[in-house]
Structure formats: C-alpha cells, structure tokens
Amino acid sequence: MRLTLLxxxxxxxxxxxxxxxxSFNDSRRNIVWxxxxxxxxxxxxxxxxxxxxxxxxxxxAFFSTIxxxxxxxxxxxxxWRFRFxxxxxYEGALALPIVIPEICMGVAMLAxxxxxxxxxxxxxxxxxxxxxxxxxxxxxxFVALIVRARLASFNKELEEAGKDLGASEWQVFRDITIPFMxxxxxxxxxxxxxxxLDDFVITFFTSGPETVTFPVKVYSMVRFSVTPEVNAAxxxxxxxxxxxxxxxxxxxxxxxSEMF
Amino acid sequence: xxxxxxxxxVESVSKRFTASVTAVDGVSLEIREGEFFALLGPSGCxxxxxxxxxxxxxLPSAGRILIDxxxxxxVPPNRRPVNMVFQSYAVFPHMNVSDNVAYGLKVSGVPRxxxxxxxxxxxxxxxxxxxxxxxxxxLSGGQRQRVALARxxxxxxxxxxxxxxxxxxxxxxxxxxxxxxxxLQHSVNITFIIVTHDQSxxxxxxxxxxxxxxxQVLQVASPSELYEYPSCRFVADFIGQINLFEADAVRxxxxxxxxxxxxxxxxxxxxxxxYDSALxxxxxxxxxxxxxHLTDAEPADDRVxxxxxxxxxAYYGNESRVFLETGAGRRISVTVQNRRRELAPPAQIGDxxxxxxxxxxxxxxxx
Numbered sequence: 001m002r003l004t005l006l007x008x009x010x011x012x013x014x015x016x017x018x019x020x021x022x023s024f025n026d027s028r029r030n031i032v033w034x035x036x037x038x039x040x041x042x043x044x045x046x047x048x049x050x051x052x053x054x055x056x057x058x059x060x061a062f063f064s065t066i067x068x069x070x071x072x073x074x075x076x077x078x079x080w081r082f083r084f085x086x087x088x089x090y091e092g093a094l095a096l097p098i099v100i101p102e103i104c105m106g107v108a109m110l111a112x113x114x115x116x117x118x119x120x121x122x123x124x125x126x127x128x129x130x131x132x133x134x135x136x137x138x139x140x141x142f143v144a145l146i147v148r149a150r151l152a153s154f155n156k157e158l159e160e161a162g163k164d165l166g167a168s169e170w171q172v173f174r175d176i177t178i179p180f181m182x183x184x185x186x187x188x189x190x191x192x193x194x195x196x197l198d199d200f201v202i203t204f205f206t207s208g209p210e211t212v213t214f215p216v217k218v219y220s221m222v223r224f225s226v227t228p229e230v231n232a233a234x235x236x237x238x239x240x241x242x243x244x245x246x247x248x249x250x251x252x253x254x255x256x257s258e259m260f
Numbered sequence: 261x262x263x264x265x266x267x268x269x270v271e272s273v274s275k276r277f278t279a280s281v282t283a284v285d286g287v288s289l290e291i292r293e294g295e296f297f298a299l300l301g302p303s304g305c306x307x308x309x310x311x312x313x314x315x316x317x318x319l320p321s322a323g324r325i326l327i328d329x330x331x332x333x334x335v336p337p338n339r340r341p342v343n344m345v346f347q348s349y350a351v352f353p354h355m356n357v358s359d360n361v362a363y364g365l366k367v368s369g370v371p372r373x374x375x376x377x378x379x380x381x382x383x384x385x386x387x388x389x390x391x392x393x394x395x396x397x398x399l400s401g402g403q404r405q406r407v408a409l410a411r412x413x414x415x416x417x418x419x420x421x422x423x424x425x426x427x428x429x430x431x432x433x434x435x436x437x438x439x440x441x442x443x444l445q446h447s448v449n450i451t452f453i454i455v456t457h458d459q460s461x462x463x464x465x466x467x468x469x470x471x472x473x474x475x476q477v478l479q480v481a482s483p484s485e486l487y488e489y490p491s492c493r494f495v496a497d498f499i500g501q502i503n504l505f506e507a508d509a510v511r512x513x514x515x516x517x518x519x520x521x522x523x524x525x526x527x528x529x530x531x532x533x534x535y536d537s538a539l540x541x542x543x544x545x546x547x548x549x550x551x552x553h554l555t556d557a558e559p560a561d562d563r564v565x566x567x568x569x570x571x572x573x574a575y576y577g578n579e580s581r582v583f584l585e586t587g588a589g590r591r592i593s594v595t596v597q598n599r600r601r602e603l604a605p606p607a608q609i610g611d612x613x614x615x616x617x618x619x620x621x622x623x624x625x626x627x
Contacts, residue, residue, distance in 0.1 A: 155350060157348050158350050161411075162363070163337045164338070
C-alpha cells in the first residue's frame with residue numbers, strides 16, 4: 001500500500017521535480033549536474049520572443065477564461081432552469097468538444113478560420129482573436145458541465161423563498177442563484193484558465209505566423225535543443241499554475257463552510 | 261357562526277398537472293382573518309398544491325383565489341400579501357441570520373434604518389437574539405426554522421403559509437414548537453395556514469381544520485367537531501382510532517334510527533339512537549376506542565352492549581389497548597386509561613367481558 005503510493009507519487013512528480021531542478025543547472029545540456037545557477041532564468045527573462053509568447057498566452061487565457069465562464073454559466077443555467085424541445089440532445093452536443101480529439105478540433109478551427117478569414121496584421125491584442133475564440137469554444141463546455149453539476153444540488157425552494165419575500169426574477173438570480181453557483185464558477189474559471197494556458201494542439205493550428213503562444217514557442221525552442229532556459233520558463237509556469245490553484249481551492253473551501 | 265371577515269377565499273379551485281393528474285379538484289374554502297387554519301391529509305392529497313396556489317407558485321387550472329377580496333389570478337408571488345415558511349426552511353445559505361431576515365425588506369425598498377429595527381424586532385419574536393451574525397450552516401434545525409419564521413413575519417403579511425413546518429424536527433422539539441407557533445400566532449395576530457399530514461399537529465394547533473383526500477376537501481370543522489362528528493368514513497378513520505362496523509339502518513316513525521349491526525352478538529345487535537340526518541340503508545357504525553367500557557357484569561339497558569373475548573392486550577404506559585373478538589368474528593379495540601398505579605393488565609387474554617357504550621356516542625357514517 002505504502003509502496004504503491006510512493007511509486008505513483010514518484011511516477012507523477014519525478015519528471016516535474018527533475019525539470020525544476022535542472023532549470024538551476026549550470027550546464028548547456030540537461031544531462032549532468034554542474035552546480036547551481038540562476039542564469040537561465042535571467043536568460044529566459046531576456047529572451048524577448050519567449051516573453052512575448054508568455055504575455056500572449058496570459059492575455060489569451062485571461063479573455064478566454066472570462067468569456068467561457070460567462071458563456072458556460074449561462075448555458076448551464078438555461079439547461080437547468082428551462083424545459084424546451086431538444087434540451088437533451090443539446091446537453092449531449094455540449095459535451096462534444098470535450099470528447100472530440102483535440103487534433104480534429106484543431107483542423108476544424110484551421111479550416112473555419114481559413115474560410116472566415118481572421119484579418120491578419122491587427123494590432124495586439126486583436127491579433128490573438130482567432131486563438132481566443134478557439135480556446136473559448138473548447139473551454140466553455142467544461143465550465144457549463146461544472147456549473148450544471150453545482151446547480152443540480154440547488155434547492156428550488158430557495159428561489160421560491162426569494163420570490164415569496166418580494167424579490168423580482170432578476171433580484172432572485174443576482175442575490176440567491178449566483179452566490180450559490182459561485183464555487184462552480186470559480187472551479188470552472190480555473191479549469192478554463194489552465195486549459196487555455198497550456199493548450200498546444202488547437203493553438204498550433206489556429207495561430208498565425210506572428211502570433212505565438214508559450215507552449216508553441218517552447219515547442220519551437222525544443223526543436224533545436226532542450227536548454228535549461230526552457231526548463232526555467234516552464235518552472236515559472238508551474239509556479240503560476242500552483243498559485244492560481246491554491247487561491248481557487250482556498251476560495252472554494254471558504255465557500256463550502258458556508259453551505260450546509 | 262364566526263362573523264370575522266374572510267381573508268383567503270378559495271372558490272371552486274382545481275389544479276390539473278396533466279390530463280390524468282388532478283392534484284386539487286374543485287375545492288372551496290373560506291379562511292377567516294386571524295384564524296389558525298390547517299390543511300390536513302395524507303401525502304399526495306393536494307394540500308401542498310393548494311398552499312402553493314395561495315402563495316402564487318402554482319396557478320389554478322380553474323376557479324379563483326381571493327386574498328383580502330382581491331382576485332390573485334394575475335398577481336405574481338412577489339406581490340402577494342402572503343409569506344411562506346418552506347418545508348426545507350429555504351434559509352439562504354450564503355447570508356447570515358440578520359441578512360436573511362432583512363432580505364425581504366431590502367428588496368421591497370424599506371428604508372435602511374427601519375430595516376435594522378424591524379429585523380431586531382422579528383428576531384426578538386422568535387427568540388434568536390444574539391445569533392444575528394451566525395451563518396445558517398452553524399445553526400441547528402430548530403434555529404433555522406426560527407430564521408425562516410422571522411424572515412416571513414418581518415414582512416408583516418396578511419397570511420402566513422407554513423408547509424409541514426414541524427416535519428423536519430425531532431419529536432421533543434416538535435411538541436414544544438407546536439405550542440410556540442400557537443403563541444406566536446396569538447401575539448402577531450396574523451392568519452396562519454398550515455399544511456400537515458400529522459393529525460395530532462392539526463388538532464392541537466388549529467382553530468379549524470380542512471381534511472383533504474384525493475384533491476377534495478371532505479370536511480372543514482373545528483378539531484373537536486372533526487373528531488366527534490366526522491362527516492364520512494375517511495375522516496373518521498384518518499383522525500384518531502376508530503372501530504367501524506357495517507350495518508343496516510332503518511328509520512322508525514318516531515324519528516329514531518335503528519341500526520342492525522352485522523356480527524355483533526345478542527342480546528343487543530340493535531343500536532337505537534336519535535339521529536337527525538336522513539340516513540338509511542347500508543351505513544357504517546363507528547365507536548371511538550376510549551368511549552367503550554369493559555365490565556365483568558352486564559351493564560344497564562340504555563347502553564349498546566355485547567360480549568366479546570379478549571385476544572390481545574397492548575401496554576403503552578399511560579393507557580392499554582385491549583383487542584377483543586365477538587363470537588361472530590368481529591374485532592373491536594378498546595382503550596383503557598391506566599389511572600391507578602397497577603402492575604396487572606386491565607384484562608386477561610381469554611376473558612369474556614361485556615363491551616358497552618352509551619348509544620349517543622355511536623357514530624353513523626354514510627357511504
């Protein structure tokens with residue numbers, strides 16, 4: 001039992017630990033330990049291409065998160081609240097972007113944007129529009145599913161109680177339904193953010209020559225050689241993800257203690 | 261007759277959910293101002309649907325609901341002068357106690373300084389002072405119910421609707437809450453309409469009770485009238501315990517009704533009583549178990565009497581129930597109060613005893 005836990009733990013985290021450890025390695029290659037250094041962090045910091053890709057990624061993730069959270073929450077609320085013809089097939093179709101292989105989504109997006117034509121040469125951040133739209137389209141179903149699951153445990157008497165006390169439809173939604181959805185919204189937004197930040201396949205197909213995101217940039221750097229510079233950049237990304245996850249978990253836990 | 265004015269008028273209201281499901285079927289009721297009114301019935305009898313129609317969460321398929329003389333057909337729940345205490349209490353989980361109570365005042369635009377005052381008043385009324393800042397998750401079930409009560413009462417509604425308010429509480433608390441609800445109703449002087457499936461709840465709290473079954477109101481009466489003069493077999497059987505026999509009723513010229521009860525032994529298979537209704541033919545004859553006497557010797561002639569053998573005795577502490585069987589196989593149960601401190605049961609199994617009751621205590625039920 002202990003051994004199993006230990007093995008799986010090593011299996012999960014050894015590569016990440018290695019990656020972070022070797023970002024401090026004073027060597028051009030990733031093979032032998034030559035002593036501690038921060039020079040690759042400095043180098044990564046000074047690599048304009050890498051920084052630009054990083055900023056692009058964060059920008060895309062930011063917009064994609066906000067829009068997919070709003071869109072996903074709206075879809076979830078609609079599916080929960082209203083009965084309409086075709087509701088069940090709609091709910092099924094919603095899960096499609098989750099099960100469709102990413103590569104197919106990528107090709108589909110490529111074909112779509114080639115046909116519609118996202119105008120090239122727009123100033124930043126409008127040039128990221130195509131990628132952002134692509135990210136929203138595969139992120140919002142995740143948000144919708146999470147929020148929908150949260151709403152399933154919603155006691156409809158809470159809404160009725162709100163109305164009974166004199167609140168309008170909109171006041172009930174704002175004061176009672178949204179606060180109840182909050183943990184689902186946070187979890188969904190977090191997932192959308194991570195999905196967008198580290199998506200490679202779909203981004204690769206939709207990004208033009210002048211718009212490069214972090215994963216795509218790392219991929220092109222690795223094609224030449226795996227330098228500790230890539231390790232350093234990845235370590236920063238891991239740190240950011242960890243911070244975000246922790247914040248979200250703390251928020252969610254605080255919320256849970258208010259529920260009964 | 262009570263001359264108080266009608267606050268809630270239900271006029272031949274029906275509610276059909278689908279073609280085959282009729283929850284409420286042509287119900288008419290007049291609920292008076294300041295009254296504690298109970299809708300009593302088994303689950304699925306339509307009592308909750310009726311309550312929800314008064315609150316405005318369901319619309320009648322036919323008929324009208326009037327509150328304070330106004331037709332409620334086009335009035336949404338948030339504009340009706342009624343408030344509801346929900347079965348689950350529906351206390352808002354993300355708001356503390358005083359925000360919960362203040363919510364109804366906030367959304368209806370009551371000035372802020374009045375809100376604080378009225379919230380304090382309402383919390384005082386339900387004895388929740390000092391818990392203003394608690395979250396619902398930190399409260400007991402009984403306290404959550406008090407929050408729900410305060411939240412509804414703070415709006416000063418014309419009518420307070422309570423949907424099975426005691427069903428989620430444990431037995432001891434339920435008993436205490438009954439008395440408190442009655443006291444609360446007297447002190448705020450608001451009409452209470454309570455839905456319950458528990459007959460003892462309805463009998464002990466309400467001024468008047470409507471017994472419902474399969475979407476229809478069978479009888480509306482005071483608790484004692486309901487118990488002593490049930491209008492039909494369902495009510496007689498649903499409220500309390502009862503012994504029911506089939507009988508042939510023959511009306512004599514002098515106005516007496518003579519009942520020929522099948523399966524009761526001589527010398528008296530006939531129950532004669534003064535009864536003013538026009539019953540005749542096949543009827544039900546019923547007697548409450550606590551109105552029956554068991555004696556060793558033959559009782560006086562003015563009583564309904566026959567002999568039966570004791571089959572079982574069940575001991576409940578304050579009372580014992582004796583189950584007897586007549587020679588013809590009729591079963592009858594008798595409640596005996598254990599008034600004296602006594603270890604021996606009131607009857608031995610196998611004894612043959614005289615079963616008797618005053619003729620006027622006999623119920624005659626149609627259908």
